Amino acid sequence: MRQWLAFIPLFCCFAISHVGVVQAAQLTVELPDGVHIWDTAQLLKHPQAQQIQITEDVSYKRAMTYRAVPMAALLGGITAKDHLQAVATDGFAAEMPAGPLLESTGARAWLAIEDPTAPWPTLGENQQSPGPFYLVWTEPKAGNISPEQWPFAVNKVRILASVAERFPMMLPDRALAANDPINQGFALFQKNCLACHRLNGAGDSQLGPDLNQPHSPIEYFAGDYLKRYIRDPQSLRQWPQAKMPAISTAVLSDGELDQLIGYLRHMAQRRTAASTL
Known part of the structure; x- marks a missing residue:
C-alpha cells in the first residue's frame, strides 16, 4: 500500500530529476x-x-x-x-x-x-x-x-508469470476451496498490498516491510487496531515521513478488509512452512 502523495513507478532505467529541471526519460x-x-x-x-x-x-x-x-x-x-x-x-x-x-x-x-x-x-x-x-x-x-x-x-x-506461480510461499493452504474467504483475501492482498510489501520473504517490492517475517501485524496489533491502522495509519503512528496511505471503504470495503486480515491471520500460521510449499 503506497502513499499517493509521495510515490509510484513502472520498468528499466531512466534518468530524470523530479526536483528542478525535468529531463527526457x-x-x-x-x-x-x-x-x-x-x-x-x-x-x-x-x-x-x-x-x-x-x-x-x-x-x-x-x-x-x-x-x-x-x-x-x-x-x-x-x-x-x-x-x-x-x-x-x-x-x-x-x-x-x-x-x-x-x-x-x-x-x-x-x-x-x-x-x-x-x-x-x-x-x-x-x-x-x-x-x-x-x-x-x-x-x-x-x-x-x-x-x-x-x-x-x-x-x-x-x-x-502470476504472483501465485512466482511466489508459492504466499499461497494459502491448497486444501481451501477457490472461493474460500482466505483465498479472496489473498487476491485482495495482491491488489492492495503487494506493490509495497513482501510476505514470507517473497515479492519484488522494496518499499514496505514484510508482512509475515519476522512477525505478522495481526500478532502485534491488539483487537481492531490493525483495521484502524489500515483505515487511517496516522491516527495510530504519526510522523511526517510516513508513507502508508489511508485505505478507505471506497477502495476496500469492510467485508474485504475482513478477508484481507483473514488471509494475514492464516499466513501467520504458515511462516515456518513457507520454504517447503
Whole structure:
C-alpha cells in the first residue's frame, strides 16, 4: 500500500530529476517479442498520443490534463490472460492483470508522459512530480480500479508469470476451496498490498516491510487496531515521513478488509512452512 502523495513507478532505467529541471526519460517495456525502449520524445509524438482529462486524479486529488498514450498501444502481443508488473524508481512494484490495461471502453488505462518543457506540478513540499511516466485511468470506477493501479514515476513494464506461480510461499493452504474467504483475501492482498510489501520473504517490492517475517501485524496489533491502522495509519503512528496511505471503504470495503486480515491471520500460521510449499 503506497502513499499517493509521495510515490509510484513502472520498468528499466531512466534518468530524470523530479526536483528542478525535468529531463527526457526512457521507459522499458518487456513483451513476448522482446524488449522495447521508448523515450519521452517518441512517446509524446506517438501516433495515438492525445490530450486526456482525468476528473479525479489519485495523486493530485483533483482534475488533471495529460498528454497520454493508451497503454494497449504499448502492449503488442499481450493478451487479457497475461500478467504484468509495473516497476517504479522507488521500489514500488504494481502487479497488474493485463486484461484491464487492454480495454478501450469503460475504465481505460493510459500512460501519461511528462513533457520536459512543461513539467507537472510536484506533489507537495520536497516531493517529486508523478513523472516522467504515470499510469492513469479514465472512468476508473467502471473497472473497480484501486489506487495501487495508478503507478507513477514508472520506468519499466514487464510480462511475468502470476504472483501465485512466482511466489508459492504466499499461497494459502491448497486444501481451501477457490472461493474460500482466505483465498479472496489473498487476491485482495495482491491488489492492495503487494506493490509495497513482501510476505514470507517473497515479492519484488522494496518499499514496505514484510508482512509475515519476522512477525505478522495481526500478532502485534491488539483487537481492531490493525483495521484502524489500515483505515487511517496516522491516527495510530504519526510522523511526517510516513508513507502508508489511508485505505478507505471506497477502495476496500469492510467485508474485504475482513478477508484481507483473514488471509494475514492464516499466513501467520504458515511462516515456518513457507520454504517447503
